[in-house]
Amino acid sequence: MAILITPTTKLLIQGITGEFGARHTRLSLDYGTQVVAGVTPGKGGQHFEHQGHRVPIFNSVHEAARATGATVSAIFVPPPFAADAILEAVDADLDLAVAITEGIPIRDMIRVKRAMQGRRTRLVGPNCPGLVTPGTGPGSKGGCRIGIAPGYIHRPGHVGVVSRSGTLTYEAVFQLTSKGIGQSTCVGIGGDPVNGTSHLDVIKLFDADPETHGIIMIGEIGGSAEVEAARWVQAHCKKPVAGFIAGATAPAGRRMGHAGAVIGGHEDTAAAKIAIFRECGIEVAATPSDLADALLRSAAARGVKLS
Amino acid sequence: MNIHEYQAKALFEKFGVPVPKGAAARSREEFATALAQLPEGATMVKSQIHAGGRGKGTFTNGFKGGVKFCKDKAAALAMAGNMLGETLVTAQTGPAGRRVQTVYFTVASDIKKEYYLAILLDRASSRPVIVASTEGGVEIEKVAHETPEKITKVRVDPAYGLADFQVRDLIAALGLTGAEAKNAAKLIRNLYTCFWETDAAMVEVNPLITTPTGDVLALDAKVSFDDNALFRHPELVALRDLNEEDPKEIEASKYSLSYIALDGNIACLVNGAGLAMSTMDIIKHFGGTPANFLDVGGGASKDQVIAAFKIILGDPNVKGILVNIFGGIMDCNVIAQGIVEAVREVGLKLPLVVRLEGNNVEAGKATLAASGLTLVSGDTMADAAQKIVRLVA
Numbered sequence: 191m192a193i194l195i196t197p198t199t200k201l202l203i204q205g206i207t208g209e210f211g212a213r214h215t216r217l218s219l220d221y222g223t224q225v226v227a228g229v230t231p232g233k234g235g236q237h238f239e240h241q242g243h244r245v246p247i248f249n250s251v252h253e254a255a256r257a258t259g260a261t262v263s264a265i266f267v268p269p270p271f272a273a274d275a276i277l278e279a280v281d282a283d284l285d286l287a288v289a290i291t292e293g294i295p296i297r298d299m300i301r302v303k304r305a306m307q308g309r310r311t312r313l314v315g316p317n318c319p320g321l322v323t324p325g326t327g328p329g330s331k332g333g334c335r336i337g338i339a340p341g342y343i344h345r346p347g348h349v350g351v352v353s354r355s356g357t358l359t360y361e362a363v364f365q366l367t368s369k370g371i372g373q374s375t376c377v378g379i380g381g382d383p384v385n386g387t388s389h390l391d392v393i394k395l396f397d398a399d400p401e402t403h404g405i406i407m408i409g410e411i412g413g414s415a416e417v418e419a420a421r422w423v424q425a426h427c428k429k430p431v432a433g434f435i436a437g438a439t440a441p442a443g444r445r446m447g448h449a450g451a452v453i454g455g456h457e458d459t460a461a462a463k464i465a466i467f468r469e470c471g472i473e474v475a476a477t478p479s480d481l482a483d484a485l486l487r488s489a490a491a492r493g494v495k496l497s
Numbered sequence: 498m499n500i501h502e503y504q505a506k507a508l509f510e511k512f513g514v515p516v517p518k519g520a521a522a523r524s525r526e527e528f529a530t531a532l533a534q535l536p537e538g539a540t541m542v543k544s545q546i547h548a549g550g551r552g553k554g555t556f557t558n559g560f561k562g563g564v565k566f567c568k569d570k571a572a573a574l575a576m577a578g579n580m581l582g583e584t585l586v587t588a589q590t591g592p593a594g595r596r597v598q599t600v601y602f603t604v605a606s607d608i609k610k611e612y613y614l615a616i617l618l619d620r621a622s623s624r625p626v627i628v629a630s631t632e633g634g635v636e637i638e639k640v641a642h643e644t645p646e647k648i649t650k651v652r653v654d655p656a657y658g659l660a661d662f663q664v665r666d667l668i669a670a671l672g673l674t675g676a677e678a679k680n681a682a683k684l685i686r687n688l689y690t691c692f693w694e695t696d697a698a699m700v701e702v703n704p705l706i707t708t709p710t711g712d713v714l715a716l717d718a719k720v721s722f723d724d725n726a727l728f729r730h731p732e733l734v735a736l737r738d739l740n741e742e743d744p745k746e747i748e749a750s751k752y753s754l755s756y757i758a759l760d761g762n763i764a765c766l767v768n769g770a771g772l773a774m775s776t777m778d779i780i781k782h783f784g785g786t787p788a789n790f791l792d793v794g795g796g797a798s799k800d801q802v803i804a805a806f807k808i809i810l811g812d813p814n815v816k817g818i819l820v821n822i823f824g825g826i827m828d829c830n831v832i833a834q835g836i837v838e839a840v841r842e843v844g845l846k847l848p849l850v851v852r853l854e855g856n857n858v859e860a861g862k863a864t865l866a867a868s869g870l871t872l873v874s875g876d877t878m879a880d881a882a883q884k885i886v887r888l889v890a
Contacts, residue, residue, distance in 0.1 A: 265887020295726035340825030436774040447770025479879035
């Protein structure tokens with residue numbers, strides 16, 4: 191078991207013919223992910239070919255989903271058109287839309303989030319690396335890779351990872367795999383100030399997933415999403431949780447690469463969030479190099495086996 | 498992207514947000530022409546820099562106050578000469594201060610009472626929030642901390658827009674009635690339209706004032722825009738003032754590098770924003786000080802790595818460099834080749850620690866080892882950070 195996606199999840203790619211989307215579609219196909227359709231308006235009827243795979247391309251998400259049974263979309267559409275692409279996935283009632291695109295205007299995301307209220311589709315991202323549920327083949331092949339994460343660093347297992355940062359997720363996953371500890375699902379929720387799925391949403395799913403035995407939560411300066419998640423962990427989560435917050439040395443008021451990584455006041459600094467993590471019983475990693483060990487400490491203290 | 502007060506006020510006027518009459522001057526020759534546009538009488542002279550605390554700031558020539566009241570236009574003309582071309586240091590500029598390249602003259606308004614009004618993104622609800630307070634002309638963070646009951650927040654539903662009842666709530670919270678209430682309601686509506694239609698990240702009016710004649714005016718204006726939305730506002734991009742930005746940051750943006758200068762002495766070059774932030778943090782953790790934030794992005798090319806090295810070395814405080822790359826998809830060997838070429842091209846003399854991990858890392862490490870360069874290899878982030886901290890100590 192895993193959360194949100196499994197190796198049998200049928201995936202469609204919005205923006206499959208763009209350079210970025212095409213490159214990562216090939217990598218997902220190589221990983222063994224069930225990429226069943228592509229969507230590029232105006233290119234319906236063509237095919238995306240790669241190493242014997244022949245993925246049909248459709249003009250709309252509706253058509254693609256109806257013809258192939260795809261339930262999840264990965265969105266690689268450029269920023270000016272990305273909000274529209276998300277709404278199209280929502281309108282087609284997909285289970286999950288994963289927006290990889292970086293640089294979507296905040297106003298567009300404010301409107302998208304409002305339009306998604308009451309709809310069945312869950313959004314992950316934008317400005318995120320996507321999700322991976324590792325498979326059982328060599329290099330974790332045979333899994334479901336949605337987005338841009340390196341598939342080969344994973345290994346199937348029982349640790350759930352949720353993070354606002356791509357490379358920090360890879361850092362955590364790489365350490366876990368190096369120590370022989372596998373992952374159930376890794377979710378990159380993205381670095382934008384207005385996003386779909388939150389830390390808390392993912393942690394609730396990990397908590398309910400019997401195959402997930404421990405959780406790593408990686409956050410940043412800016413906003414209060416990590417605090418909200420930490421309070422819930424303290425009140426409800428029985429599983430060991432390790433955490434890290436990036437940006438302890440960031441100057442206030444400056445955007446640190448991610449649009450959402452900006453200190454707005456006293457409460458969204460790294461120090462403030464780390465203090466709340468500690469208060470809530472989350473084992474804090476002193477540095478990213480300590481992420482896997484922090485989870486091991488937390489698991490040992492609770493007598494939980496991670497592998 | 499930030500703009501100056503005089504630009505923000507011109508924008509306000511376009512959206513029907515009343516401001517005191519004003520005119521800007523970029524040279525001494527322009528002082529008279531600017532002042533000629535204003536009526537005779539009391540005049541404010543305001544230094545235009547992208548930083549707050551101007552009124553309490555001090556110029557490096559010893560002159561105190563970046564915002565001054567003058568009893569008439571002749572005094573304003575003389576006063577402007579103390580500011581233009583001088584460097585103003587405020588609580589927000591850092592010790593280096595900012596050179597004042599534009600002076601803004603405005604009619605000095607009669608103030609009955611000062612208020613606070615701002616619109617920004619409320620991240621928790623993913624909606625615009627209007628913040629209003631009866632305590633104007635002071636730091637809003639201070640008000641929020643000491644008297645939070647004096648701050649009212651209204652979150653706007655983006656599907657419906659700002660509703661009448663919400664405007665009434667704000668007016669009531671500010672305690673306005675009669676003509677003042679009517680004028681303030683119009684101002685709030687127009688300010689919201691300005692915020693929404695320009696893709697602003699924040700509009701702040703501090704203070705908003707009432708006058709003895711019942712007018713409501715934005716006495717100050719601070720506006721910043723969402724960088725992601727600038728592609729659809731070429732007229733706003735034209736307002737960008739490169740003089741207000743660090744030349745190294747401007748150079749970095751040309752190569753799609755995300756760079757922010759800090760005041761430490763260990764430079765870092767990293768892929769990914771989260772990893773770049775935590776590389777700064779880990780330098781500090783082991784007793785060093787980071788000189789910058791630098792994210793080369795997910796697909797760093799050789800040219801980008803070379804440009805990044807040149808930008809880093811443009812900072813005279815830098816005493817050592819830490820490269821931290823987790824190459825998930827990107828080939829570590831390509832990065833290694835870029836590093837070798839960059840180091841040769843810039844003739845690097847400073848200590849360099851490189852931590853490479855990920856795709857094709859063995860070939861990358863071999864390339865570094867065979868290069869004959871005097872660089873130190875780090876196994877993990879922690880190992881690499883400790884090594885560079887030792888080397889610059």
